[in-house]
Amino acid sequence: MIIQPTSLAAMTWAGAASGTAAESWRVGAMLSARPLGMGEQGRMVLQIGALTVEADPLGIPLPSQFQVRVLAMGNPPLLEIIAGAGADPLVQRALRERLPQQNGYAPLLATLGALAQRPVVRQLPPEVRAALALLDQGVRTPQDLTRADGLREAIARSGLFLESELAQPRANPLPLGEEDFKGVLLRLAALLDRQPRLPAHVPASGADTPPPLRQRGLQAQPRAPLPLPLAEAPTEDDVGQLLARLRGDVHAALARIEIAQLDAAAAQAWMIEIPLQGAHGRDVLQIHLEHGQDTEAGGHTWTLGFALDLPALGPVQGELQLRDLRLNVRLWAERSATTERLERQFTPLRQRLAASGLQLDQLSCQTGLPQGHGQASALLLKATA
Structure with missing residues (x-):
């Protein structure tokens, strides 16, 4: 994640970069951090050591106080949040080793x-x-x-x-x-x-x-x-x-x-990829499956998202949210012609869902792919002056 210093911290950051606070920012150092709230442009404001910086929202709650480890110095330095099970150092090290090696199917x-x-x-x-x-x-x-x-x-x-x-x-x-x-x-x-x-x-x-x-x-x-x-x-x-x-x-x-x-x-979330035999070639179906709690009504929720790029349809994404027997279905297609093709299937889809005993609360398809990120973070931070 790219972190931009706030205007109030610019001089402090310059001091750290020039060496007056270099000792506390050495590689491997642990720094105290805490969230200060949200900035004017919808960014998180964090205090890390003596610096106040802004960051894109992580999408996960942060404790009132936590620590970060300096992984690399320079411009930008790289910081790792040490908070919760998701920041297990062995897991994070294994991730960093495999990220440069990976590629799609x-x-x-x-x-x-x-x-x-x-x-x-x-x-x-x-x-x-x-x-x-x-x-x-x-x-x-x-x-x-x-x-x-x-x-x-x-x-x-x-x-x-x-x-x-x-x-x-x-x-x-x-x-x-x-x-x-x-x-x-x-x-x-x-x-x-x-x-x-x-x-x-x-x-x-x-x-x-x-x-x-x-x-x-x-x-x-x-x-x-x-x-x-x-x-x-x-x-x-x-x-x-x-x-x-x-x-x-x-x-x-x-x-x-x-x-x-x-x-x-x-x-309780999984990113799953399935090789798929398509017309005159092979495709990749990506699935995001997540199990959670409905904080308002109680009970359990399941969310299944998918993404697929077919030559005849172009990129398509979808999200199905199931709470008990109530279902919400949202679809996105990059091409307007694909949106029209999907909408023509809505009537038989509603009939099949009704026959299965599910109550359909929402069924929609929009042209254009959704923007934004998931609700988790790899907990790796890049700070830039």
């Missing part, structure tokens, strides 16, 4: 789809082909996700819950690693790491996709082009480049899953 899915249609796959080692086949089986179809049991299965096998499932006794004789998306990625990564004559570190290909952190909100992710041509008759060097590309994309996808797992460690 789209590049991996593009390679996987191309390999399935080209003879180059026959030149890959047999064990790699078998692992790729398992990975391909983990790509869900739209028919899978339109059934309640299919969606439940896709979420359970998304990779986010692998370790908790491994800790439970299982009646299914099929190894969990052959069902779970993260388990298959781990198996494929181990096989690719053992391939000879591959570079030790291969960066992920494709665009830098924002990490699946709750405070970033939902991110509709388009398909990725395939930058590496998969020739019909590749040379041995071409196969080596392909394996190196695969390894980079697999490790980036694994880092992405682990970021979502770490981010969910201290909250």
Whole structure:
């Protein structure tokens, strides 16, 4: 988060930067902090040490007093809030290690789809082909996700819950690693790491996709082009480049899953991504699932948000809020033509919801994607003079 000093603190900040308060701002130092309220422009006003600074709202309550750790100096210095379970230093360190490594699923899915249609796959080692086949089986179809049991299965096998499932006794004789998306990625990564004559570190290909952190909100992710041509008759060097590309994309996808797992460690909320078989390509469905309490009426609430970028529809987002049997549905579409298409489905949707026993309080669709962030923070602060 970028923090701008208030006008009242400008001289104090200048003094800290010039060295008069440098000792208290050394790397690793712990500073006392407290919230002072909201500024004129809707920003939080915080006192950190001797400085008064403004910050974008975190979206989570802060205690009346807390501490921050100086992670890096310079302009801007980097501060870490030490407050609550979400600021577990081990979790925060693990997050910082994986954030530079992660990337979205789209590049991996593009390679996987191309390999399935080209003879180059026959030149890959047999064990790699078998692992790729398992990975391909983990790509869900739209028919899978339109059934309640299919969606439940896709979420359970998304990779986010692998370790908790491994800790439970299982009646299914099929190894969990052959069902779970993260388990298959781990198996494929181990096989690719053992391939000879591959570079030790291969960066992920494709665009830098924002990490699946709750405070970033939902991110509709388009398909990725395939930058590496998969020739019909590749040379041995071409196969080596392909394996190196695969390894980079697999490790980036694994880092992405682990970021979502770490981010969910201290909250009843999950960011889940499901590979989806679309028309002439693969897409990524992102889901935000959160369980909470209704502070006004009591009882429990469930919120399910989703984001999807389909070539025929463009980016689409939605949010479903369920309180007991009362349901609110809000949709957003970047294209006005997509808004019209969705609104034409409202009547049959209302009928299906009424038949299921739910009371629909709101059903709407707006053109333009929602702005803003989620209700959590990674608790990493950047202060700028």
